[in-house]
Amino acid sequence: MRILLFTGKGGVGKSTVAAATAALAAETGRRTLVLSTDAAHSLADAYGVTAGGEPEQVAPGLHVHQVDAQRRFEESWADIQGYLLSVLEVAGVDPVAAEELTVVPGAEEILALLELRLHARSGEWDAVVVDCAPTAETLRLLALPEALGWYMTRVFPVERRVVRALKPVLSRAAGIPMPDDDVFSAVQRLHAELDEVRELLTGPDAGVRLVLTPEQVVLAEARRSFTTLSLFGYRVDGVVANRVFPADAADPWRAGWVAAQTAVLAQVEESFAGLPLWCSEYRPAEPVGLSELRDVARGLYGDADPLAVPAGPEPxxxxxxxxxxxxxxxxxxxxxxxxxxxxxxxxxxxxxxxxxxxxxxxxxxxxxxxxxxxxxxxxxxxxxxxxxxx
Structure with a gap:
């Protein structure tokens, strides 16, 4: 099963590129799911449809899924949150404020990755295309499984043994409830699921595509993203330059943009030498709907397979x-x-x-x-x- 993640600086059009790639993949006969980990959830808007908490078919072989974060949060975080709420209650924190405090920053993106794991295990799909959050959030998210893994192997076993042995004493001395086995088991389960996600996303059939617009600030962020993704073992298998002005610019204002973008695109080619570079022209109107998105994808990939795994060194x-x-x-x-x-x-x-x-x-x-x-x-x-x- 092919897994493709699309990320980039906010506003570069990554949701459109992800939706277009998925639409073309489904048209070539692959059972394709496009999944959003971005809290903004722009995928359904790109297709011009309404999507709920379950995969919705938008074309033959193509489904879109905008994860119901609240439901997944209750399934994966309920035991941990319950314990944290009991601690805050003893501390006298207002119940409404306590509930806000026990929601992990980035929880929606984390839970969307857990949903990816379920879809990968289901065997229903030939390809899963993921529309990720903007770059900074994505990098923090993809670093989480390994960071949590270090805690789970080095600290967690000791912490669990200490609490189990000293729970009666600690409860009386501190005056707050100590976590029981359900809480530790929930943390362990969350780690195991995230670890499985990491294995999927660093495997040979997974890749990240960086989406950028030909601007110096955007290119600088894309370069940093390439470095950081490589540091954590994720394979970047291509770069998409979006909203490129056509070269036949008639008016001076647009000709200036063409010249500026041409210079930046030369730097993009140099920066990402050895990786595929796909370019998408700036369109006269926002591409919305299947037909428009397929046109975008054909302009990007031509006759090539949009899901092809490029050759390149392992991270x-x-x-x-x-x-x-x-x-x-x-x-x-x-x-x-x-x-x-x-x-x-x-x-x-x-x-x-x-x-x-x-x-x-x-x-x-x-x-x-x-x-x-x-x-x-x-x-x-x-x-x-x-x-x-x-």
Missing amino acids: LRITATAGGAVLSLRLPFVGREDVDLARDGDDLVVTVSSYRRLLTLPSSLARHRLAGARVEGGELQVRFTDAAHG
Whole structure:
């Protein structure tokens, strides 16, 4: 099953591009679901239909799903929220304010990813196209499963044992209820589901497409997104340049835009060399409805398969060497001075700008010594040597 995520700076038209790609995929005979993790939920508007909390058919083989976040929230967060509400009640917080405080920021996007997991397991679809939230929210969301995984393996077991052993004492001393096994089980279940989502989204059949408009500020954000997605192991398999002015501009004002966009597009090609670049012309009217969206997709992909998996390097790979191994992590647009690298036990801590990845080393590397690192050709290359080889 092919999974495609579309993200980009707010306002670049990613929902339109996602909807168009899904419409063309369904027309080629694939059972296609297009799913929104964006709280704005623009997908139904793009198709010109009304969508509810379940997948709605908008054309043969094409369904759109705008997730019912409230329902999924109650299913996945109820036990945890119930405990937090009991704590806030003891603290004297107003019940209405307490309910607001116990809603996790970004919960709607998180729950939409859990919905993606259910659809992937159902076997009903050949392709799932995901219209993601704007870039910053998407990056935080995609970093969550691994961050939660570190907590679950390092802290959670100890915390659970301590609370179980000292619950009567802690309850009396603190005067607030301690979490019971239902709460811990709910956290464990949420982690397992998010971990499964991460496996899906970093698998060989999944990819992220960055949508941008030919503007310097937008390009700068797309470059940072490429770096950060690669840092967390997500494959960027193409870039869509949207709202490109046609070259035959008659009036000076539009000719100025054409010249400016042409210059930025040259930088886009240079920045994302090796990745497919699809361009969509600025249309005289907003594309709404199946017919218009299919036209957009045909303009983008031509006769090519809109769901094709491009060839390219894996975001993370390990290569055996004489007496050790090299771990290569794709980090485009990054120099040695931008990377901070440390080892903490079996974890490799990689920091790029404000993002940090705790990369748990496979057992084949965990017993090796960190021998050195360099950044070359858009990759962080970390050398490990077997202790026996010094």
